[in-house]
Amino acid sequence: MEGVLGILERLDRRWVFLAMALAVAGPILVMGITRKTLPETPTDASRAVFQVVQSLPRGSTVLLSFDFDPGSAGELEPMGVSMARQCALRGHKMVFISLWPLGGQMIDQTIKKVLRADFPHLQDGVDYVNLGFQTGNEQVMRVVLTDFKRAFPTTKAGRATADLPILSGIERVGDFALLAQVSAGYPGSKEWVQYVVSASGGKLPMVSGCTGVQTPQLYPYFPGQLRGLLGAIKGAAEYESLINAWVSDPANAAEMASAGADGGVSAVIPPKYLEAQRRMGPQLGAHLLMVVLILLGNVVYLAQRRSQRRAAA
Amino acid sequence: MVRGRSITSDAARMMLPLLAVCAVAGFQHTLASAHTQEIAAAVSTEDAAAVGAPTTSLFTPGKLPLAVAIIVTSGCIIAWMLQARAGASMYLRRIPALDAVTNAVGRSTEMGRPVLFIAGIQDMDNIQTVAGITVLSHVAKTTAEYDATIEVPTSRSLVMEAAREAVRGSYQAAGRFDAYNADAIRYITDEQFGFVASVSGQMVREKPAACFYMGCFFAESLILAETGNSIGAIQIAGTAESSQLPFFVAACDYTLIGEEFMAASAYLSGAPDQIGSLKGQDAAKVIVATLILLGVVLATIAALNLPQSEAVSRVFESLKGALGS
Amino acid sequence: MMRIVALAIASVAGLVMLLSPFFPAMESVGAQSSEIFNVIAAIAFILGAGSLVKVNLSRVGRRDTGWGYAFVTLLCFAITLIVGLGKIGVPPNPQFAATPWAGEKDAAGSAFAWIYEFILTPITSTMFALLAFYVASAAFRAFRAKNREAMLLLGTAFIVLLGRTFAGVWLTGGFPEWASGLRLENLSMFIMQVFNTAGNRAIIIGIALGVTATSLRILLGIDRSWMGAGGGSA
Amino acid sequence: MSKEPRSPAILVWAMIVLAVAAVVGLRIGLGDGMARAYAERVEMRVTVQDVASPSGERVVEWVEWKSVSPAEFSRAVRESPSQDRVQLNPANTVGLWVAALLTLAIFSFLYRDNPAYRLAEAIIIGVSAAYWGVIGVWDSIVPKLFGALAHGWTTAHILPNLPAPTTQSQIGMGIALALGILLLLRLVPAVGGISVWTMAFIVGITAGAKIISHVESDLLAQTVATMQPLVQPADGGFWTGATLWASLPSVLVVVGVLCCLTYFFFSVEHKGVVGSAARIGIMYLMITFGAAFGFTVMGRVALLSQRVEFLLDDWLWLIDPLERRIVDGVSMIVGTGGVW
Structure with missing residues (x-):
């Protein structure tokens, strides 16, 4: 026993690093080859996101703000993909915007991955549109409060928004049925809540997905100003699993057919809709390692303290 | 330092005018509540004037609560600054992290290793960077006095300029201008992790004996603190980024949490009026706490089904209105 | 004299910013000031680049240990600058094909985009990924139950770590309904909504007061250390 | 912590490096190869x-x-x-290799500082400093400064659809140009001191703007948000366990905010009642930090996973979770002709 403790006490931190590398790479390799995922039990905050989108009347116009870039795409892209997918399944119209310079590209990727691939009948400009990035951070939010099209005069592709069919009934941000937002930092969820949701007097419901770092700062807003919250990759995986469960349920076959989802009800979920769930594998490995490390660290500490006390006595 | 008058009695004196101002603002809110919604929708943005007819009013409506809040908080701070300047004695509790600055610099001198100072990774338009630069000037004064070398890698060109200005001033004030080396304060790169890659490499090679991280930090906080830990440096951190505080708390010897960091420059200067401003901050905190308690009591009575609840609820709404929501 | 003018500039600029939200005529000053700042910061890059080049050139010139790395830095700096400013390899912008320089600086296929994708992104995101290793080392070394405060910190981290993976569900998912509040995922929610909310709120309020005081000290000219007034005392 | 590992340890590390090299070597020859764009x-x-x-x-x-x-x-x-x-695509194929080798070079810093890391470090400093300089030119100087002061030239050569500047923005950019030039005078030692004026302007607007934004969105908003009723009556009567349970969170929040604020007091000694409140406050803060730590770990691990996925998927072609290399049901990992 003394020997093990001695080793732990003098443990070079490189071994901790190696353990972390294995804890992350192992599950990625295994899950990458077997294509299996872990089951998810969704929390209230994630379930709320699913239900808010689900409860909107068919054909509502949803504003999706993708405020992130490739740096945090690992955590956030699956959220954006799932949001777009659920909106398409429910027949909602989607207006995509971004307040991050590279967000416009993230939107294009999502449109290609979800809408063009699985909902080919949806038309650009009628059922969805990418308005791209706009500089100005909170200033943009202030402008969309009164005049949405002034903040976004053209689409990302350069078309004028003034006569865009999808925006026909939209004058200000409050005219959208829902604000679905994905946030990597500033400007992000907090600013949308502060400048837009509060100013709309609570009339504009908002759901948000954010990185793990931001989650603690956003919890104070749930379930008040934020109707739903996806926290980190875990929230993304929960949300993904909720949609996948809905899609796999034969009871929803008719609705899916009317939404024009390609392929209909199928037991096999395409891998692109399992990304977040797959990434929970390395999370599990790493978290368990962290827990073990904290325990080991304290065992060492307590043993040291006991031997010090004995020496003092 | 001798203990001054108790803060509670000072705060009590502040309360009366404050409550009067709140009452006025609340009254204004109640009067305006009928059309507040429309005004809020229209005027809370700069576009009202641009989109609709230009507003004729000289003042932006709906901003009274903000003005009152700024006047009250600034008033507290200025009032105690003036008191301190007039010679009133001010007690200040010890902040161990700041008391450790001298020791850390002294240790660097003994070991013949440099002191590393990082003023965050944001530009001069972030107030934390400005606060970091003011702390830097105090640390630089100590290094000048102790004849230690100071290294200041920066992540922005403007910060480099400001840091050079501050350090040069400190060396001049300490009478050690000959020891000032502008090239020790240098720009690395704006890129967050490019900066960290360079600084952590530098730390491993030069092994500074003391590391200061004072400013706005994001994810790099832990890389810096862990690298500093692995080379056995004394580390003192201060930031107002609450998401990074846990990492500094876990990996540094001393951490200034939020407001403590903002107070560091005043504490280190030891000048009476700067210390007075800290006491003014405390008075503002008492006011905030009193308002919270008042609001909680009113909200609780309003939530209970008492006969008076409805009237209290109206008072509560006025109070919230006076505070701008 | 120079310093007094500087002090006056700071105070007047600050006062204008402070008053701008209250007067409709001045409302756009806020937005404009951030544009002015961005342009000044971009111009200031000349000074930063000057410092970078000077420090590295002198290393190469003196043949310091590791001067080769300084040379690599200079080379990469020059190449990226030329490629980016010259828009090398940038295809024409389909909408404005007649305008010579209208192509996006980082359009697909350009050299600048290649540098971004295959040099900048891998290095910076791998630096970022090092954090996963450092959190593990910090957890092993620093999260020790030395006192009550440290115990709270590590206990909370423990609950959240477990509560946010499958392990949490697996460990406490069997708790009966009346004790469902103790399930790890619900417990971590409770911590977030109560303790974390309170802690964060107080930090935010404190910072707001701290920022106000710091700014006032600067605007009133009491704290002049930023402009090299030596050690800060007025 | 950074003690040199003893010789058996070095052996273990050497074996790990060899194993990785073996996998790469095998992968090049196996199936349809690796790392091609x-x-x-x-x-x-x-x-x-x-x-x-x-x-x-x-x-x-x-x-x-x-x-x-x-x-x-x-x-x-x-x-x-x-x-x-x-x-x-030869450029991107080379790029994949460059990216993978740079990724490994940075990871090697975890073992110790070494020439590979120093090279990656030297590259990233040069590349990223220039990168941000270029961004500053194309995103700030050209559209804002040139766009306002030389609009005709800018639209003719660079940005055809740039809207015409307002007089106000022209004045603003004039100020910016003047202040920028003042700053550059730093390079002329005789008059360099004047550059402090630019700094004064920047520090002044920062200080003024931050008072407004912090008081408005932080101080006032958070104060009001804390004003919640302490008692949340639940169904089934007032003095019931359910009410007590439902009210607990709001009581804890209010107590917490007040105690944490007490911790931040500077001018009162932390003794007696104030001391107890400050101690409760620091406990709240520690729980807050613990929670933030736990959540942040999640994000950090996600980033590491992304890098590992890049190495295993894009570079080594060992896994193919997104089925980008499956042709007619046959994986290119195994090789369209070979057997795994």
């Missing part, structure tokens, strides 16, 4: 107005290469072996 040729053809030409317009033609997955390349070859629409 493909692109599809897209011919671009745009007619633009040109007063110089007799017809009044001219045609601009160029070729763009759009990245496609390896599976798309295999499919294209299968359909028509002689096609040249989809091709190997």
Whole structure:
């Protein structure tokens, strides 16, 4: 026993690093080859996101703000993909915007991955549109409060928004049925809540997905100003699993057919809709390692303290 | 330092005018509540004037609560600054992290290793960077006095300029201008992790004996603190980024949490009026706490089904209105 | 004299910013000031680049240990600058094909985009990924139950770590309904909504007061250390 | 912590490095190889107005290469072996190798500082400093400064659809240019001191603007948000366990905010009642930090996973979770002709 403790006490931190590398790479390799995922039990905050989108009347116009870039795409892209997918399944119209310079590209990727691939009948400009990035951070939010099209005069592709069919009934941000937002930092969820949701007097419901770092700062807003919250990759995986469960349920076959989802009800979920769930594998490995490390660290500490006390006595 | 008058009695004196101002603002809110919604929708943005007819009013409506809040908080701070300047004695509790600055610099001198100072990774338009630069000037004064070398890698060109200005001033004030080396304060790169890659490499090679991280930090906080830990440096951190505080708390010897960091420059200067401003901050905190308690009591009575609840609820709404929501 | 003018500039600029939200005529000053700042910061890059080049050139010139790395830095700096400013390899912008320089600086296929994708992104995101290793080392070394405060910190981290993976569900998912509040995922929610909310709120309020005081000290000219007034005392 | 590992440890590390090298070596020879990027040729053809030409317009033609997955390349070859629409993209293939080697170089810092890391560090400093300089020119100087002060020239050569500047923005950019030049005078030692004026302007606007934003969105908003009723009556009566339970969170929040604020007091000694409150406050803060730590770990691990996925998927072609290399049900990992 003394020997093990001695080793732990003098443990070079490189071994901790190696353990972390294995804890992350192992599950990625295994899950990458077997294509299996872990089951998810969704929390209230994630379930709320699913239900808010689900409860909107068919054909509502949803504003999706993708405020992130490739740096945090690992955590956030699956959220954006799932949001777009659920909106398409429910027949909602989607207006995509971004307040991050590279967000416009993230939107294009999502449109290609979800809408063009699985909902080919949806038309650009009628059922969805990418308005791209706009500089100005909170200033943009202030402008969309009164005049949405002034903040976004053209689409990302350069078309004028003034006569865009999808925006026909939209004058200000409050005219959208829902604000679905994905946030990597500033400007992000907090600013949308502060400048837009509060100013709309609570009339504009908002759901948000954010990185793990931001989650603690956003919890104070749930379930008040934020109707739903996806926290980190875990929230993304929960949300993904909720949609996948809905899609796999034969009871929803008719609705899916009317939404024009390609392929209909199928037991096999395409891998692109399992990304977040797959990434929970390395999370599990790493978290368990962290827990073990904290325990080991304290065992060492307590043993040291006991031997010090004995020496003092 | 001798203990001054108790803060509670000072705060009590502040309360009366404050409550009067709140009452006025609340009254204004109640009067305006009928059309507040429309005004809020229209005027809370700069576009009202641009989109609709230009507003004729000289003042932006709906901003009274903000003005009152700024006047009250600034008033507290200025009032105690003036008191301190007039010679009133001010007690200040010890902040161990700041008391450790001298020791850390002294240790660097003994070991013949440099002191590393990082003023965050944001530009001069972030107030934390400005606060970091003011702390830097105090640390630089100590290094000048102790004849230690100071290294200041920066992540922005403007910060480099400001840091050079501050350090040069400190060396001049300490009478050690000959020891000032502008090239020790240098720009690395704006890129967050490019900066960290360079600084952590530098730390491993030069092994500074003391590391200061004072400013706005994001994810790099832990890389810096862990690298500093692995080379056995004394580390003192201060930031107002609450998401990074846990990492500094876990990996540094001393951490200034939020407001403590903002107070560091005043504490280190030891000048009476700067210390007075800290006491003014405390008075503002008492006011905030009193308002919270008042609001909680009113909200609780309003939530209970008492006969008076409805009237209290109206008072509560006025109070919230006076505070701008 | 120079310093007094500087002090006056700071105070007047600050006062204008402070008053701008209250007067409709001045409302756009806020937005404009951030544009002015961005342009000044971009111009200031000349000074930063000057410092970078000077420090590295002198290393190469003196043949310091590791001067080769300084040379690599200079080379990469020059190449990226030329490629980016010259828009090398940038295809024409389909909408404005007649305008010579209208192509996006980082359009697909350009050299600048290649540098971004295959040099900048891998290095910076791998630096970022090092954090996963450092959190593990910090957890092993620093999260020790030395006192009550440290115990709270590590206990909370423990609950959240477990509560946010499958392990949490697996460990406490069997708790009966009346004790469902103790399930790890619900417990971590409770911590977030109560303790974390309170802690964060107080930090935010404190910072707001701290920022106000710091700014006032600067605007009133009491704290002049930023402009090299030596050690800060007025 | 950074003690040198003893010799058996070095042996273990050497074996790990060898194992990784062996996997890479095996991977190059196995199946359909590894780390290749493909692109599809897209011919671009745009007619633009040109007063110089007799017809009044001219045609601009160029070729763009759009990245496609390896599976798309295999499919294209299968359909028509002689096609040249989809091709190997040499630049991006080299790029994949560069990216992978740089990734490994940075990871090697975890073991210790070494020449590979120092090289990556030297590269990133040079590249990123220039990168941000270039961004500053194309995103700030050109559209804002040139756009306001030399609008005609900017629209003719760089940004054809840039809106005309307002007088206000022209004045603002004039100020910016003047202050920028003052700052650059730093390079002239005789008058360098004047650059402090620019700094004064920046520090002044920062200080003024931050008072407004912090008091408005932080101080006032958070104070009001804390004003919640302490008692949340639940169904089934007032003095019940349910009410008590429902009210607990709001009581804890209010107590917490007040105690944490007490901790931040500077001018009162932390003794007696104030001391107890401050101690409760620090406990709240520690729980807050613990929670933030736990959540942040999540994000950090996600980032590491992304890098590992890059190495195993894009570079080594060991896994294929997104099925980018599956052609007609056969994985290119195994090789379209070989066996795993």
